[in-house]
Amino acid sequence: MTEEPQTLILVGFMGAGKTTVGREIARQHQSQFLDLDLAIEQKAGMTIPEIFKSEGEAHFRQLEEAVVKESVTFPGVVATGGGVVENEKNRQTLKDSDAVVIYLHGNLEGTIGRLLADGQRPLLQKESTISFFKRWQKRDPLYQEVADYVVETVGKTPARIAAEIVALFSGQADDLTLTTLRSQIDALDRQIFDTIAERIGVVRAVAAYKQKVNLAVRQPERMVSMKANLKADYRQNDNITDDLIDALMATLLEYSMAREEEDIQKGQL
Structure with a gap:
């Protein structure tokens, strides 16, 4: 206090x-x-x-x-x-x-x-x-x-x-400094979800374009390459582990595919 x-x-x-x-x-x-x-x-x-x-x-x-x-x-x-x-x-x-x-x-x-x-x-x-x-x-x-x-x-x-x-x-x-830090965490969390929403939107746009020009919508090899690049880029960052990258990218892929499937069922892709 x-x-x-x-x-x-x-x-x-x-x-x-x-x-x-x-x-x-x-x-x-x-x-x-x-x-x-x-x-x-x-x-x-x-x-x-x-x-x-x-x-x-x-x-x-x-x-x-x-x-x-x-x-x-x-x-x-x-x-x-x-x-x-x-x-x-x-x-x-x-x-x-x-x-x-x-x-x-x-x-x-x-x-x-x-x-x-x-x-x-x-x-x-x-x-x-x-x-x-x-x-x-x-x-x-x-x-x-x-x-x-x-x-x-x-x-x-x-x-x-x-x-x-x-x-x-x-x-x-508890303490003014602690409250300030928690406030910063709240703001960062919202920025993270705003970025995720934007990313999924772009992924859906890419999928729609691929469908239009008859390219494969799903390209799992690109995800593998992306994860490898991320792990190399964050190798020196103690806050970002390989397991965290694997888990987050898997979650992003799962949700992106779910949104794409919804678009397909609606006839948007």
């Missing part, structure tokens, strides 16, 4: 869910909530898109800097803007404070999807995909720099993420 902080600050890329998760933490923990973007809008007397349009990003960052200084002693949960860490003074303010800073870490694909659905993010509207990706790469190590802990968000509802964070500061938590 970790001592309960007076101020809990959430950082992360735009669209990471900081505001939604922050409100949920405040609800579950019966504490106050502060959205820095709303605080900036109140200080400026205009919305953030209006600030960007009329005053520019530099002016927005100045307003943000002032609000960040006020937020580190806020008695509750604080959700920051995605670019707060690009200002070195903000990073120093966060690191020098007694607040606990948690980085909500997601993935780029999910973030872009949420932002496109939102349609209210000025940076996303004016940037190309490449420049947006570069901004992501630039900010990630800065979030890591200021964060006391990282919580993975992939595949989790805001309520689930909030519950994990609340548990860190209650008697129900």
